[in-house]
Amino acid sequence: MTDTTIAGDFTAVLDLPAAPEDLIALFTSPEGVSRWWGPTTGDGKIGGVLVISFGEHGQNAVRVLQTDPGRVVWEPVVADGSTPTGHTHEWLGTTIEVEVRAAGEGAQLHFRHRGLTPKLACWDDCVAGWNHFMASISSLLRTGSGHPYGS
Known part of the structure; x- marks a missing residue:
């Protein structure tokens, strides 16, 4: 279900029981992102910025660079007035890319955090985090309930 590339960028591929447009909607609004990642x-x-809260750990913020019916690209940023998480500085200069394709009776999610590689100090923690949130997306689409931060 999840395939993490240890030698390069973090990547994951998930086969999910959802229409492609329902899956991509999880990445194109605050409400969608809140259902699997965090408030x-x-x-x-x-051009908009989404700010994801991790309570006392701070916030991750991403600027939306692209939203197409099958693709979303985010650029991690530091949002005005936010308290960045401990790994935010390592995410600056990376991109988070999501591609969704119809597959069988559902959709396939191709997730890539370009630039998040083993050379970064946060690699182990970030891989564990992304694996958790990929499982959250899967759970959300299979059971109706994800596991975002704070749930």
């Missing part, structure tokens, strides 16, 4: 505010349109 989110902001704007999911191109």
